[in-house]
Amino acid sequence: MAVERLQIHTNFQPNKCGETSIVGDEDRISQLPDDILVNNILPLLSLKEAGRTSVLSSRWTNLWAHTPRLNFDAKSALHVIERHKYVEWMDSVIRSREFLSLKEFNICYRIDKSSRKSVTRWLEFAFARQLERLTLDFQENTTGTTYCFPEALLNRSTLVGFKSLKAIVFKSVSLSGGAIEFLLRNCQLLEQLVVHESETTTKLQVCGGSSLKLEHLEMVHCQGLKSLKVSAPRLTTLKVSRVKGLLLENVPMLVNVSVNFCDDNSVSIKHAFSVLACCIPQLQTLCLTLYNYRYGWIGPGEEIDEICELPVMPKLNKLVIEYIANGDESLVRLSALIRASPNLEEFLFHFQWCRIPRKDRKMKAATTIRSPHNHLKVFKFRGYYGCTNDVELLSYVLENCAVLEKIIIDPNGRIHPKEEYIPSKVIKQKLEPQVPQRIELVIL
Numbered sequence: 001m002a003v004e005r006l007q008i009h010t011n012f013q014p015n016k017c018g019e020t021s022i023v024g025d026e027d028r029i030s031q032l033p034d035d036i037l038v039n040n041i042l043p044l045l046s047l048k049e050a051g052r053t054s055v056l057s058s059r060w061t062n063l064w065a066h067t068p069r070l071n072f073d074a075k076s077a078l079h080v081i082e083r084h085k086y087v088e089w090m091d092s093v094i095r096s097r098e099f100l101s102l103k104e105f106n107i108c109y110r111i112d113k114s115s116r117k118s119v120t121r122w123l124e125f126a127f128a129r130q131l132e133r134l135t136l137d138f139q140e141n142t143t144g145t146t147y148c149f150p151e152a153l154l155n156r157s158t159l160v161g162f163k164s165l166k167a168i169v170f171k172s173v174s175l176s177g178g179a180i181e182f183l184l185r186n187c188q189l190l191e192q193l194v195v196h197e198s199e200t201t202t203k204l205q206v207c208g209g210s211s212l213k214l215e216h217l218e219m220v221h222c223q224g225l226k227s228l229k230v231s232a233p234r235l236t237t238l239k240v241s242r243v244k245g246l247l248l249e250n251v252p253m254l255v256n257v258s259v260n261f262c263d264d265n266s267v268s269i270k271h272a273f274s275v276l277a278c279c280i281p282q283l284q285t286l287c288l289t290l291y292n293y294r295y296g297w298i299g300p301g302e303e304i305d306e307i308c309e310l311p312v313m314p315k316l317n318k319l320v321i322e323y324i325a326n327g328d329e330s331l332v333r334l335s336a337l338i339r340a341s342p343n344l345e346e347f348l349f350h351f352q353w354c355r356i357p358r359k360d361r362k363m364k365a366a367t368t369i370r371s372p373h374n375h376l377k378v379f380k381f382r383g384y385y386g387c388t389n390d391v392e393l394l395s396y397v398l399e400n401c402a403v404l405e406k407i408i409i410d411p412n413g414r415i416h417p418k419e420e421y422i423p424s425k426v427i428k429q430k431l432e433p434q435v436p437q438r439i440e441l442v443i444l
Contacts, residue, residue, distance in 0.1 A: 102126055104131075107135065107137065108137040111147050127153065139171045149175050167193075225242065246275050248279065251279055255283060317343060317345045318344070321347075325351075330392065331351070345376060348380045352383055384427065395434075408444065
């Protein structure tokens with residue numbers, strides 16, 4: 001349907017209190033076709049804001065009830081009374097729905113025992129409307145209540161409700177291995193599967209032939225999961241928190257990998273690279289969260305193994321490292337990852353100390369290999385404090401990266417709320433004389 005081009009009036013003046021915003025006494029927005037209002041304008045508003053548009057005029061009365069996206073976000077509802085009121089409001093919204101299809105349905109909620117049946121009822125509603133994207137996020141739950149995805153929904157009578165699903169996000173949802181494999185087998189259009197902090201089976205297979213459309217897979221902090229086999233010819237992005245028990249097969253398009261070693265505290269980096277061997281030559285983005293400390297409930301940590309000899313990643317152009325450590329480790333040895341990436345263009349480093357107060361400590365000895373790098377253009381250091389190991393890594397980058405264009409220093413990046421950090425002004429005064437003028441220095 002053709003849409004009349006809106007004219008910009010050069011004599012437009014800001015409205016005074018009580019005046020309308022209608023140009024020439026004509027409401028141009030209300031004249032737009034229903035599909036533009038419903039699909040392009042109303043989705044820009046929160047659900048409550050969209051509901052309030054019904055009082056604008058008779059033209060808007062029922063439009064909000066046709067929005068193809070329902071986003072229920074009640075993480076800020078801390079008290080029991082607030083949560084119960086929110087559930088009642090969600091029920092009223094769902095009862096008012098008239099649209100036959102639903103593109104997106106998101107529930108971000110601090111679930112309790114009294115609302116588990118309501119969540120299941122909302123899911124039944126969504127699956128009956130050709131749902132495309134589903135998010136169940138109960139991560140910030142403080143009630144101790146677990147929501148188990150109802151296997152009663154996984155039957156022939158509701159099968160038609162899964163065929164349109166393209167993206168599924170489960171966070172703090174208890175899932176059986178059978179439920180996940182059912183979704184993979186029956187959601188023929190599924191492109192994205194995200195499972196975080198969920199209780200699941202010990203063994204899981206994400207496998208399929210050319211009919212499997214899965215492109216994005218995340219299995220992070222899944223309690224009980226010991227073995228994960230992935231064979232997905234269209235998979236481009238993989239995020240895991242456990243490489244022990246991970247088996248990759250037939251992943252020719254996998255180019256983005258993220259590994260958080262929190263669930264694998266004793267696994268070496270070399271072992272992780274051996275697991276990823278089949279996709280190393282094609283990797284474009286690699287994100288690693290490394291732990292090297294002895295701290296708190298995690299128990300005795302393992303020193304990060306020597307990483308001087310790593311397989312070459314010829315196509316890697318972005319490297320992200322989050323390093324959580326005591327603060328007395330040499331950071332230069334992490335440069336081995338830069339040397340293994342000859343075409344790297346962007347290096348993002350986040351340094352988090354787990355011992356406070358944060359101060360300059362005697363560094364542990366480490367072998368430093370100087371090697372020129374001819375492609376790195378952007379280096380970002382988050383958690384910069386100006387200690388010896390911070391300065392050492394920054395100096396390495398300045399000395400070895402000949403085409404560097406931009407350095408971003410972010411002094412924030414604390415684990416502990418009371419952890420001190422250096423003011424940006426002080427960092428700028430210290431670093432400006434050391435950074436060549438050809439390089440843009442940004443202090444956040």
